Amino acid sequence: MTCVMDDKKINPTNLHMGSQVHLIDVFVGFLKITLSSFGGGLSAWIQQSVVDERKWLTDGEFLSALAVCRILPGPNAVNLAAYIGTQLRGTTGALAALTGLIIIPFLIVLAMGVIYFEFQYLYSVQSALRGMATVAVGMTLGMALKLSLRYSFNLLTVLITVFSFLAIGVFRWSLIPVLAVLIPLSVWLCGNSTNGGEGDK
Amino acid sequence: MINNNLSSLAMLFGMLSLVSVGGGNTVIPDIHREAVLVHHWMTENEFAAAFAIAQAAPGPGSLIVALVGWKAAGLLGAIVATTAMYAPASILACLTGKLWRSFRNNSWQAAVEKGLAPITIGLVFASGWIVSQQVNEGILSYGFTLASALVVATTKVNPLWLMGVAGLAGIYGIT
Numbered sequence: 001m002t003c004v005m006d007d008k009k010i011n012p013t014n015l016h017m018g019s020q021v022h023l024i025d026v027f028v029g030f031l032k033i034t035l036s037s038f039g040g041g042l043s044a045w046i047q048q049s050v051v052d053e054r055k056w057l058t059d060g061e062f063l064s065a066l067a068v069c070r071i072l073p074g075p076n077a078v079n080l081a082a083y084i085g086t087q088l089r090g091t092t093g094a095l096a097a098l099t100g101l102i103i104i105p106f107l108i109v110l111a112m113g114v115i116y117f118e119f120q121y122l123y124s125v126q127s128a129l130r131g132m133a134t135v136a137v138g139m140t141l142g143m144a145l146k147l148s149l150r151y152s153f154n155l156l157t158v159l160i161t162v163f164s165f166l167a168i169g170v171f172r173w174s175l176i177p178v179l180a181v182l183i184p185l186s187v188w189l190c191g192n193s194t195n196g197g198e199g200d201k
Numbered sequence: 202m203i204n205n206n207l208s209s210l211a212m213l214f215g216m217l218s219l220v221s222v223g224g225g226n227t228v229i230p231d232i233h234r235e236a237v238l239v240h241h242w243m244t245e246n247e248f249a250a251a252f253a254i255a256q257a258a259p260g261p262g263s264l265i266v267a268l269v270g271w272k273a274a275g276l277l278g279a280i281v282a283t284t285a286m287y288a289p290a291s292i293l294a295c296l297t298g299k300l301w302r303s304f305r306n307n308s309w310q311a312a313v314e315k316g317l318a319p320i321t322i323g324l325v326f327a328s329g330w331i332v333s334q335q336v337n338e339g340i341l342s343y344g345f346t347l348a349s350a351l352v353v354a355t356t357k358v359n360p361l362w363l364m365g366v367a368g369l370a371g372i373y374g375i376t
Contacts, residue, residue, distance in 0.1 A: 034260045035259050036259065038257065038259050040256060048353070060315070064318070067317040068297055068301070070224065072290065072294055073220060074287070074289070074290020074293065075221065077261050078225075078261055078287050079294040082292075082294035082298065086298030086302070087298055090299070094295045101261070102264075105258055106264060108258045109258045110276075113251060116247075117247065117272070124372050125254065128257065129253055129256060130336070130371040132364050132368045133332075134342045134345040136332075137332045137349075138348065140329040140332065141330075141346065142360075144329055145350060145354035148322055153319075160320060161326075164320045164322075168323070168331075169328075169331055170327075183313075186317070186319060189316070190319075191312045
């Protein structure tokens with residue numbers, strides 16, 4: 001609790017962080033996110049809920065959280081829940097977010113698994129998944145598009161985005177070496193340019 | 202036997218948790234090797250089914266570890282495997298979150314955030330692009346993806362209904 005109070009003093013501009021987010025809201029928020037995420041696209045659901053609906057994080061804060069969680073080992077969405085939970089309510093917030101994210105899907109996966117292992121029946125699950133996966137991937141692309149539309153690009157940041165897309169998506173270079181070069185470069189370039197990456201709304 | 206399996210599960214997934222840089226899917230081949238080839242906890246078919254179930258079910262796809270744990274040592278195995286997979290990485294994410302929060306008023310943090318934003322947008326496009334190449338084939342399938350992307354980017358409509366339609370289309374073999 002003291003951490004939360006300190007935080008508000010240190011960071012008075014950040015109205016959406018701190019004691020007004022209840023632990024139960026963190027838990028329920030991540031529970032709703034996770035129950036929507038059939039066939040993937042979990043990060044997009046997290047963005048939609050945490051940034052657009054609940055306004056717990058700004059676009060800029062979410063994007064840096066996403067970057068940090070991709071660099072850290074572990075499943076991205078799980079890292080994101082732990083990280084955002086920590087930002088909102090410290091360690092207990094992380095526990096609330098993680099429990100919300102995992103507990104019900106854990107039971108669903110086990111139930112489906114037991115049904116499969118007993119009856120070997122999976123055909124419609126696999127074909128339904130094929131359909132749902134097309135929407136889930138659309139959500140990921142839609143999240144990228146939405147954040148792009150709200151981000152005020154300049155020539156420099158467009159180039160950085162295109163390079164990051166090409167390096168990872170098209171050339172399939174490995175993430176860590178690419179980021180090891182790109183992050184310092186981008187921080188330096190954006191810091192030096194007058195309005196580089198200024199707006200994240 | 203069960204106890205042996207439990208400690209193997211804890212060690213295996215505890216280690217994989219900390220080497221899975223870039224997301225849970227990067228260690229799927231390792232999980233496959235250990236679960237099917239080394240420990241014989243499940244058959245090839247069961248592993249493929251477990252992968253499909255974890256992807257289809259709501260929640261992280263990495264919950265495949267729960268099914269591996271279940272096959273190795275029952276319910277306790279599922280709990281041990283899931284905890285071992287998520288706890289170490291989560292603790293790391295939590296500590297990083299705290300560290301980040303403690304530097305909130307430093308100017309370099311704003312600079313780092315500014316520099317990360319365009320990179321991350323590119324990374325999200327890249328993830329979408331890579332997955333799209335695995336799941337999309339046929340006009341209708343691209344249609345669903347495009348519709349979903351537009352709904353998410355430009356409206357506040359919940360895309361869950363679209364997912365339902367696409368799931369049904371999948372069952373009836375239309376996608």
